[in-house]
Amino acid sequence: MIADAFLWVLNRTPSLRRAMWRMFFDLLASRFRNIGWWTLMNYGYADLDASVPPFELLPCDEDERYPIALYRHVALLAPVVGRDVLEVGSGRGGGASYVARYLKPARLVGVDLSGKAVMFSNEQHRVGNLLFRQADAEQLPFPDASFDSVINVESSFCYPSIERFFAEVKRVLRPGGHLHYTDLRLADEMADWRAAIAGSGLEKVVERDITANVVEALRRDSARRRAGGRRIAPAPLSGIADVFTGVDGTRIPSLLASGEMVYFSFLLRKPAG
Numbered sequence: 690m691i692a693d694a695f696l697w698v699l700n701r702t703p704s705l706r707r708a709m710w711r712m713f714f715d716l717l718a719s720r721f722r723n724i725g726w727w728t729l730m731n732y733g734y735a736d737l738d739a740s741v742p743p744f745e746l747l748p749c750d751e752d753e754r755y756p757i758a759l760y761r762h763v764a765l766l767a768p769v770v771g772r773d774v775l776e777v778g779s780g781r782g783g784g785a786s787y788v789a790r791y792l793k794p795a796r797l798v799g800v801d802l803s804g805k806a807v808m809f810s811n812e813q814h815r816v817g818n819l820l821f822r823q824a825d826a827e828q829l830p831f832p833d834a835s836f837d838s839v840i841n842v843e844s845s846f847c848y849p850s851i852e853r854f855f856a857e858v859k860r861v862l863r864p865g866g867h868l869h870y871t872d873l874r875l876a877d878e879m880a881d882w883r884a885a886i887a888g889s890g891l892e893k894v895v896e897r898d899i900t901a902n903v904v905e906a907l908r909r910d911s912a913r914r915r916a917g918g919r920r921i922a923p924a925p926l927s928g929i930a931d932v933f934t935g936v937d938g939t940r941i942p943s944l945l946a947s948g949e950m951v952y953f954s955f956l957l958r959k960p961a962g
């Protein structure tokens with residue numbers, strides 16, 4: 690009840706909501722600085738077609754295959770090779786590092802609200818065409834029309850104004866540029882989400898319901914998630930870590946499996962003319 694009241698206030702107070710998420714992700718980044726094995730924070734993606742061979746990864750990336758697969762899924766919705774790419778909400782930088790190393794954009798800039806996550810990312814991922822800096826998704830510190838592609842993975846649920854985020858994406862994209870976008874919502878928030886996308890001024894090129902892919906990724910990745918949670922929060926806090934990391938049987942996988950929560954990916958395009 691108190692938690693519900695707190696969430697009600699949080700959802701209606703944009704500055705508080707932003708500050709809370711920044712504190713939370715700053716805390717994660719500073720408390721768990723030297724955990725190189727944990728560089729992605731999304732729920733992952735699994736191909737459901739058993740006849741498709743697993744995509745190739747270097748041994749050093751294999752551990753985070755499923756969260757990387759979510760980046761691969763959304764990044765490949767349109768070509769990024771040779772392009773100027775911005776990632777908004779880059780977290781601990783593992784997704785941007787994958788895109789920069791494997792999918793060969795000309796350059797990739799990752800921005801995140803958490804200054805500590807940005808510091809971690811710049812220390813952890815030393816890749817020639819990749820740089821991280823602190824910024825708010827609703828106030829991007831870049832000139833108009835400065836990127837060909839924007840990537841956004843499981844981050845927009847934190848933003849106080851999704852409309853301001855879309856307006857900023859539209860502003861920094863070049864005409865014809867793409868937003869590669871994926872996130873989760875409660876099923877009863879879906880209509881508002883679609884309305885915000887429709888009102889963004891970006892054209893919808895692709896919309897996919899990937900809920901089943903995320904549920905399957907969480908199932909296959911559950912043991913690693915549980916073990917990782919034990920490393921960051923030993924008993925008696927391990928239950929909280931299980932919820933946060935999405936271990937099988939906890940709240941998020943259960944809501945996704947029941948359809949009360951959904952996970953979608955979109956490719957949106959800034960009109961060319």
Ligand SMILES: C[S@@+](CC[C@H](N)C(=O)[O-])C[C@H]1O[C@@H](n2cnc3c(N)ncnc32)[C@H](O)[C@@H]1O
Binds near residue numbers: 826
């Ligand atoms: C669940 S994590 C996902 C991180 C990363 N995309 C990944 O998949 O590993 C959400 C990220 O969004 C960032 N974030 C939240 N609000 C933000 C905002 N207003 N502007 C930029 N980043 C934000 C958080 O700091 C956090 O790093």
